[in-house]
Amino acid sequence: xxxxxxxxxxxxxxxxxxxxxxxxxxxxxxxxxxxxxxxxxxxxxxxxxxxxxxxxxxxxxxxxxxxxxxxxxxxxxxxxxxxxxxxxxxxxxxxxxxxxxxxxxxxxxxxxxxxxxxxxxxxxxxxxxxxxxxxxxxxxxxxxxxxxxxxxxxxxxxxxxxxxxxxxxxxxxxxxxxxxxxxxxxxxxxxxxxxxxxxxxxxxxxxxxxxxxxxxxxxxxxxxxxxxxxxxxxxxxxxxxxxxxxxxxxxxxxxxxxxxxxxxxxxxxxxxxxxxxxxxxxxxxxxxxxxxxxxxxxxxxxxxxxxxxxxxxxxxxxxxxxxxxxxxxxxxxxxxxxxxxxxxxxxxxxxxxxxxxxxxxxxxxxxxxxxxxxxxxxxxxxxxxxxxxxxxxxxxxxxxxxxxxxxxxxxxxxxxxxxxxxxxxxxxxxxxxxxxxxxxxxxxxxxxxxxxxxxxxxxxxxxxxxxxxxxxxxxxxxxxxxxxxxxxxxxxxxxxxxxxxxxxxxxxxxxxxxxxxxxxxxxxxxxxxxxxxxxxxxxxxxxxxxxxxxxxxxxxxxxxxxxxxxxxxxxxxxxxxxxxxxxxxxxxxxxxxxxxxxxxxxxxxxxxxxxxxxxxxxxxxxxxxxxxxxxxxxxxxxxxxxxxxxxxxxxxxxxxxxxxxxxxxxxxxxxxxxxxxxxxxxxxxxxxxxxxxxxxxxxxxxxxxxxxxxxxxxxxxxxxxxxxxxxxxxxxxxxxxxxxxxxxxxxxxxxxxxxxxxxxxxxxxxx
Amino acid sequence: xxxxxxxxxxxxxxxxxxxxxxxxxxxxxxxxxxxxxxxxxxxxxxxxxxxxxxxxxxxxxxxxxxxxxxxxxxxxxxxxxxxxxxxxxxxxxxxxxxxxxxxxxxxxxxxxxxxxxxxxxxxxxxxxxxxxxxxxxxxxxxxxxxxxxxxxxxxxxxxxxxxxxxxxxxxxxxxxxxxxxxxxxxxxxxxx
Numbered sequence: 001x002x003x004x005x006x007x008x009x010x011x012x013x014x015x016x017x018x019x020x021x022x023x024x025x026x027x028x029x030x031x032x033x034x035x036x037x038x039x040x041x042x043x044x045x046x047x048x049x050x051x052x053x054x055x056x057x058x059x060x061x062x063x064x065x066x067x068x069x070x071x072x073x074x075x076x077x078x079x080x081x082x083x084x085x086x087x088x089x090x091x092x093x094x095x096x097x098x099x100x101x102x103x104x105x106x107x108x109x110x111x112x113x114x115x116x117x118x119x120x121x122x123x124x125x126x127x128x129x130x131x132x133x134x135x136x137x138x139x140x141x142x143x144x145x146x147x148x149x150x151x152x153x154x155x156x157x158x159x160x161x162x163x164x165x166x167x168x169x170x171x172x173x174x175x176x177x178x179x180x181x182x183x184x185x186x187x188x189x190x191x192x193x194x195x196x197x198x199x200x201x202x203x204x205x206x207x208x209x210x211x212x213x214x215x216x217x218x219x220x221x222x223x224x225x226x227x228x229x230x231x232x233x234x235x236x237x238x239x240x241x242x243x244x245x246x247x248x249x250x251x252x253x254x255x256x257x258x259x260x261x262x263x264x265x266x267x268x269x270x271x272x273x274x275x276x277x278x279x280x281x282x283x284x285x286x287x288x289x290x291x292x293x294x295x296x297x298x299x300x301x302x303x304x305x306x307x308x309x310x311x312x313x314x315x316x317x318x319x320x321x322x323x324x325x326x327x328x329x330x331x332x333x334x335x336x337x338x339x340x341x342x343x344x345x346x347x348x349x350x351x352x353x354x355x356x357x358x359x360x361x362x363x364x365x366x367x368x369x370x371x372x373x374x375x376x377x378x379x380x381x382x383x384x385x386x387x388x389x390x391x392x393x394x395x396x397x398x399x400x401x402x403x404x405x406x407x408x409x410x411x412x413x414x415x416x417x418x419x420x421x422x423x424x425x426x427x428x429x430x431x432x433x434x435x436x437x438x439x440x441x442x443x444x445x446x447x448x449x450x451x452x453x454x455x456x457x458x459x460x461x462x463x464x465x466x467x468x469x470x471x472x473x474x475x476x477x478x479x480x481x482x483x484x485x486x487x488x489x490x491x492x493x494x495x496x497x498x499x500x501x502x503x504x505x506x507x508x509x510x511x512x513x514x515x516x517x518x519x520x521x522x523x524x525x526x527x528x529x530x531x532x533x534x535x536x537x538x539x540x541x542x543x544x545x546x547x548x549x550x551x552x553x554x555x556x557x558x559x560x561x562x563x564x565x566x567x568x569x570x571x572x573x574x575x576x577x578x579x580x581x582x583x584x585x586x587x588x589x590x591x592x593x594x595x596x597x598x599x600x601x602x603x604x605x606x607x608x609x610x611x612x613x614x615x616x617x618x619x620x621x622x623x624x625x626x627x628x629x630x631x632x633x634x635x636x637x638x639x640x641x642x643x644x645x646x647x648x649x650x651x652x653x654x655x656x657x658x659x660x661x662x663x664x665x666x667x668x669x670x671x672x673x674x675x676x677x678x679x680x681x682x683x684x685x686x687x688x689x690x691x692x693x694x695x696x697x698x699x700x701x702x703x704x705x706x707x708x709x710x711x712x713x714x715x716x717x718x719x720x721x722x723x724x725x726x727x728x729x730x731x732x733x734x735x736x737x738x739x740x741x742x743x744x745x746x747x748x749x750x751x752x753x754x755x756x757x758x759x760x761x762x763x764x765x766x767x
Numbered sequence: 768x769x770x771x772x773x774x775x776x777x778x779x780x781x782x783x784x785x786x787x788x789x790x791x792x793x794x795x796x797x798x799x800x801x802x803x804x805x806x807x808x809x810x811x812x813x814x815x816x817x818x819x820x821x822x823x824x825x826x827x828x829x830x831x832x833x834x835x836x837x838x839x840x841x842x843x844x845x846x847x848x849x850x851x852x853x854x855x856x857x858x859x860x861x862x863x864x865x866x867x868x869x870x871x872x873x874x875x876x877x878x879x880x881x882x883x884x885x886x887x888x889x890x891x892x893x894x895x896x897x898x899x900x901x902x903x904x905x906x907x908x909x910x911x912x913x914x915x916x917x918x919x920x921x922x923x924x925x926x927x928x929x930x931x932x933x934x935x936x937x938x939x940x941x942x943x944x945x946x947x948x949x950x951x952x953x954x955x956x957x958x959x
Contacts (some may be wrong), residue, residue, distance in 0.1 A: 078922070138845060141815050141824045143942065143950055145924045148819060177875045537821045
């Protein structure tokens with residue numbers, strides 16, 4: 001009695017301790033970046049994939065939100081777009097709003113204007129000056145709106161080159177003072193969010209601000225289309241959250257009813273929930289202790305993984321539910337728990353912080369659940385729980401299967417067939433298209449693609465990559481490459497390209513421009529000869545002469561001086577720091593002669609990159625990594641089982657059905673047309689954990705020489721609850737939840753069947 | 768009572784006079800007249816005054832308005848031709864082989880500016896008043912129509928336009944910019 005009280009007290013204190021940790025208010029993370037791999041270069045991925053990941057995680061492009069207004073005449077769309085833009089400008093959510101006013105902020109214009117003679121080549125001979133002055137005079141005569149101060153400082157209009165380069169590569173056409181799609185049916189706005197794409201809470205606030213501002217400002221009939229990485233990140237979270245919340249509710253209810261039906265006892269139902277509850281609390285506390293935060297997705301999927309601990313009390317009840325039963329099943333339970341934990345270790349070492357949290361959560365959860373089943377439940381339990389007699393026919397059916405001798409070859413046969421099917425699939429087995437895993441419906445992804453096309457901002461397909469530890473050298477290389485591409489463009493080898501050199505010349509080039517500037521005396525002389533016969537006022541261009549003199553002492557601009565500017569944003573998506581070096585991207589559009597472009601690339605030391613292909617390779621890399629870890633985990637599990645079961649025959653009896661079930665599930669999935677992803681792999685880990693429990697308990701009862709009907713009853717309830725939960729998941733329209741649900745349902749069902757057939761051979765051998 | 772009747776009486780006495788003068792010369796009447804006027808191709812002289820210039824620059828050429836198509840053909844001191852038809856502005860330059868084509872609706876300020884010429888020659892009061900606040904001065908023989916842009920985007924550089932004319936039609940456009948610069952376009956003789 002005293003001992004029972006002590007156990008209950010210890011448990012109570014433990015739960016309180018965990019609660020105390022959790023109540024300190026750990027940050028529930030929602031940053032999806034944590035489900036992207038950690039440091040790619042550490043993980044052994046190639047440099048290119050590393051850069052790709054870096055870009056994926058937080059490049060300026062990942063903060064872009066695209067808006068399209070449609071459904072009304074163009075004038076109304078233009079007015080709505082202007083009002084929406086000014087309403088959004090009043091919120092703190094956006095760094096830049098492009099599409100309505102004349103885009104470049106004054107401070108940035110001033111900076112670029114001041115450095116115009118460093119950023120652009122210019123000539124100051126008499127003829128060039130004369131032609132420029134004549135041109136200005138003509139513009140003036142025609143009433144062209146000119147900034148007088150600017151004209152006096154920049155009569156050769158060098159600054160226009162800077163602006164033109166920027167405008168040429170910015171956005172779609174203007175119509176009614178607003179960006180419009182080519183068909184004039186969509187007014188377009190482009191926003192740069194202040195927060196990074198994967199910081200979901202601020203992104204959600206930004207998107208709500210857009211919807212709110214739109215409702216307040218839009219003319220009737222105007223429709224709003226929002227797209228871009230931040231929206232997708234927020235939507236994914238919402239969909240997964242809503243989807244899993246509903247499912248969790250229905251699944252919990254279903255499992256509770258099933259258990260209530262099986263045992264006809266509310267107390268038993270509550271007791272069965274106790275290890276799971278303790279496991280969740282402990283798992284969450286462990287993650288908070290180690291990571292100082294808890295990821296929402298790790299929590300949700302972690303709970304799914306330790307759902308298997310519902311099986312533990314069911315096994316306990318099937319053996320009588322008391323202290324003696326606990327002692328009897330403990331070695332088996334412990335072994336099952338250990339093998340599952342080893343399996344989940346694959347998650348901990350996966351290199352994704354989010355998955356690592358999930359793994360730690362699951363491991364601590366199942367350990368605590370097993371301990372609670374072993375000590376707390378017997379201490380709490382007063383009576384024995386029996387399965388309701390109405391389940392007897394089902395149990396007899398399983399018993400019947402386990403006695404079918406001619407089924408014993410089923411497992412080895414299926415293993416061979418399944419492995420054959422899987423091998424035949426080869427590389428087709430794997431899902432390499434990243435967006436197939438997206439919870440965003442295909443229709444919406446298509447909408448995004450169309451909206452991007454209207455912006456002339458299709459996802460970059462092909463690009464050239466240059467890398468260097470030295471920024472200056474990199475910029476010089478990029479300049480050489482750009483010059484060659486310009487020639488290629490003239491020669492019709494490609495339609496267009498964009499390069500960092502367009503926005504920021506190397507120091508060398510800026511200094512060359514600077515050193516070519518004339519001294520004041522000769523400039524003055526050229527200028528007065530050039531303005532002879534032109535009616536410009538005497539001394540009008542003194543500010544020009546002063547500016548040239550001032551430019552001689554200017555220092556070249558570097559990327560840091562453009563931080564936060566529109567030019568800086570454009571530059572930032574093409575020129576990025578990575579580790580202790582830099583890389584430059586040159587995006588290519590409309591390649592007509594790939595061989596020639598590849599030659600230009602290799603001549604200038606650039607790498608020719610196909611983005612979709614690289615993304616697939618990236619996924620493949622992490623899949624291989626995962627398979628590697630799972631392989632090691634599997635071997636470890638076999639080793640542990642071999643030691644614990646003390647015999648190769650028992651090992652085969654326990655492990656063969658599980659590994660066959662995994663092979664069979666994989667084969668069935670491919671036959672159903674599913675391509676395997678990391679989520680399928682994680683689910684197969686769960687199947688392994690559950691399956692080994694089945695095998696171990698079945699082996700335990702057969703080894704004890706019993707009739708096994710009580711164990712089979714427990715296995716039946718275990719698998720029914722699992723099938724219920726994961727069957728529901730399989731019905732989810734969200735690809736990720738569907739993948740997990742289908743894999744585990746198929747896996748658990750086949751494990752149960754195969755375990756029963758495998759038991760037969762051994763029973764005979766034992767007898 | 769008599770005190771109150773006083774102004775009313777005065778008003779009654781004045782009313783015929785007001786309506787009489789209104790019949791003689793109103794903006795509506797002026798525009799109707801312009802709409803009915805034939806627009807032969809005419810010579811023009813445009814002088815540009817600017818703080819940047821020691822002396823004004825003068826342009827010579829012809830201005831035509833035929834079938835809703837406005838053509839400003841500059842002949843001196845360089846050749847350049849602007850034609851506006853509907854939403855299209857065509858610019859032909861002596862140093863450019865291909866004419867440049869612009870959609871006016873893509874550049875709202877430009878559209879507003881072109882409206883000055885097109886709507887006044889056409890006598891389209893509605894369009895004119897949509898883009899500008901109008902004030903009419905003078906009489907039918909010597910009138911001035913002042914236009915001030917309603918759109919803030921246009922008002923940034925365009926201060927006011929004055930269209931002056933006689934019974935025969937428009938004789939002069941004066942364009943004043945916010946920068947202090949101005950252009951005066953005088954219409955001369957018709958080309959037979």
